[in-house]
Amino acid sequence: MVDRYGSDVLSGDWKRPPRGRSVELAAEPGTVVEDVETGWVGAVVRVEKAGGVHVVHLEDRRGRLKGFPLGPGFLVDGAPVRLVPPRVAAEARLAIARAASARTASGSVAVAGARARVARGSRLYVEGRHDAELVEKVWGDDLRVEGVVVEMLDGVDDLAAVIREVAPEPGRRMGVLVDHLVPGTKESRVVDEARRVRPYADHVLVVGHPYVDVWQSVKPQRLGMDAWPVIPRGTSWKHGICAHLGWPHRTQADVARAWQRILASVDSYADLEPELLGRVEELIDFVTAPE
Structure with missing residues (x-):
């Protein structure tokens, strides 16, 4: 049957702008965009922070540069976009920072992705x-x-x-x-x-x-002690330590488990x-x- 009254005008995304909703776009160098307000068309040259605001610099076909606040208000092929800082550069900086701050348990700078070296003679x-x-x-x-x-x-x-x-x-x-x-x-x-x-x-x-x-x-503090206890002569040192800490120490297996607890600290x-x-x-x- 024919719908005499037509479809519901409020159904669907009736608030959608004519050009569509703005989507995020990384301001990678070379990306050509248009500033909606001024009509300036240019390729992204760089993104920098000035006065607490990210600014994208666009170069037009005559080689002229102009800066715009990073964010909404740009078009790409007529579709609205919201420029965000370049992901590649940001991820590269993050990776460098993480690599620089990564340390081994000994405090040395960790070598990411390094394979074990063939054993030395030493x-x-x-x-x-x-x-x-x-x-x-x-x-x-x-x-x-x-x-x-x-x-x-x-x-x-x-x-x-x-x-x-x-x-x-x-x-x-x-x-x-x-x-x-x-x-x-x-x-x-x-x-x-x-x-x-x-x-x-x-x-x-x-x-x-x-x-x-x-x-x-x-360090004894890792085991809740101020100092390692002095074990009397004639007493097995490891058994004495286990007894002081209240750990089982009757068998060699008990001592082995005690060491694993210490190593885990x-x-x-x-x-x-x-x-x-x-x-x-x-x-x-x-x-x-x-x-």
Whole structure:
């Protein structure tokens, strides 16, 4: 049937302007637009901020430049547009800013998209698994970029023999991190002997931190303590720490879980004591330095 009264004049988008609704358009260089108010037609040359207002500069076909406030009031092929800052430039600036501010856990500038480098001949040696896991968590990204592998010694009692076995040389340096390296200890005597091993001394660097165990290099505040407790002689240090914290410590599995809780409290270099930070950085510099 024929509708005698026609369609509802208020149905649909009856408020729509004759030329259509304005849409956003990035003011990319080279985009040709027309200013509705003045009729000026030109290609976008640049967008800048002046007096707190974004201004788009248009160049007409005679090479003349004129600035207009960025926003609505422009046409492209007769259709209204609202000019906004160039997305490409804005995204590029954002990407640069993010890259510049991105840091690894060690505080180094992160290298975006970097692949692990083929392993160097030089190596970084630590006493045990906990040392290796802590170094990996904080310096792992840096070591992969540098191609440095961390190996475990399972103690340093026979460090001199290990050095002779590895036989470091130019291009195959050996950096060693030792726990509890303080004057008068067994560790200090072992290290003194290892440093005298010839003909490898020039290609070996042995440094240490003063802590009984690498656990102690984590700032105690991260575990809710003001300081690490003093464990009486005759008591296993790790068991004593677990007991002080109220953690299970009857089995080796309990101790392993305790370490994982401690390791989980470390997010970056800021959670570690400077006595460890300095020594690890020194070793990394040594094993990556050009011969």
